[in-house]
Amino acid sequence: MPLSPSQTRELLEQLGHRPRKQLGQNFLIDGNIVRKSLELANVSSGDHVVEIGPGLGTLTRALLEKGAIVHAVEFDPKLGDHIESIAQDEANLHLVKGDALDHPLGDLPSDIGDYKIVANLPYAISTPWMAVVLERQLPSVMTLMLQKEAAQRYAAKSGTKQFGAISIFLHAAFDILPGHDVSGSCFYPKPDVGSTLLHLRRKSDPYRFSPESSQLIRDIFQQRRKQIASLLRKSKSDTAKVWLGKLESVGIEPNARPEQIETKLWIALDKEQS
Structure with missing residues (x-):
């Protein structure tokens, strides 16, 4: 006890x-x-x-x-x-x-x-x-x-x-x-x-973001009220450049704010790198 x-x-x-x-x-x-x-x-x-x-x-x-x-x-x-x-x-x-x-x-x-x-x-x-x-x-x-x-x-x-x-x-x-x-x-x-x-x-199929992707997501959420496409354009990360070209293909509107994007879409965006 x-x-x-x-x-x-x-x-x-x-x-x-x-x-x-x-x-x-x-x-x-x-x-x-x-x-x-x-x-x-x-x-x-x-x-x-x-x-x-x-x-x-x-x-x-x-x-x-x-x-x-x-x-x-x-x-x-x-x-x-x-x-x-x-x-x-x-x-x-x-x-x-x-x-x-x-x-x-x-x-x-x-x-x-x-x-x-x-x-x-x-x-x-x-x-x-x-x-x-x-x-x-x-x-x-x-x-x-x-x-x-x-x-x-x-x-x-x-x-x-x-x-x-x-x-x-x-x-x-x-x-x-x-x-x-x-x-x-x-x-x-x-x-x-x-x-x-x-x-x-x-989860039975857990997903983990790479260290580079994890850091980019943290950086993005430092300005969570701005549009995702704008944030990716301003980023110096190579990953950001890839993501910027893949937004609409995975179902993310370029004018969406980070807090509006579901986890499954972040995963889909990250998988586009591989």
Whole structure:
């Protein structure tokens, strides 16, 4: 069971640690949310699971109890020492003490087949971390506790204000299933922003854009209100020149704005290069 608020405060005092708001250190204290995370990810014995920001180890212990092999990454030195003390008695817990942007999958071996990601993701790194993960071998499942605003961007569909580059990349590779809003009372300290538990399942035929195409899409969405043809003409990217000549053939109006273009059309445009 997760620690209660009073137990969480007590453990933090023992560790001499004060939660750091800038790192999004809000510790989960609701057992139902922990169980829901494992249930959505369908965690089973022997699964390799990456956890980012294990903190006090609430989710970590639940994963270990399921028999998972956990590859955790903790940035905070004091919390890293705490998780390291747990790892001494747990053969299935592997910890990297460092930045998740440098170690997005911890020490997960490159020859592992399927793996899963289950994490109460630190808000400050959610989108840059996700961008790095999408360049690696894709997990079969991601169950992520996210700031509500980030979850909305991830799940956004074309034609909405939240729709952007990260939405395209995720929709191309994953089925994004309905999220569950999570009350601030489920955390200690209580966060100032809303949270969402989001579940992503890898498609049977996931599509990944090349690094060059991914960067071009990010650049385009920096000026999301301008027309796509105009943005491509101004770009110095060789990919942009190819795309400009293929817009209408894949069903994209030259005067369309980036946020109006569906993910499947971005994919069709990118495939025209090959």
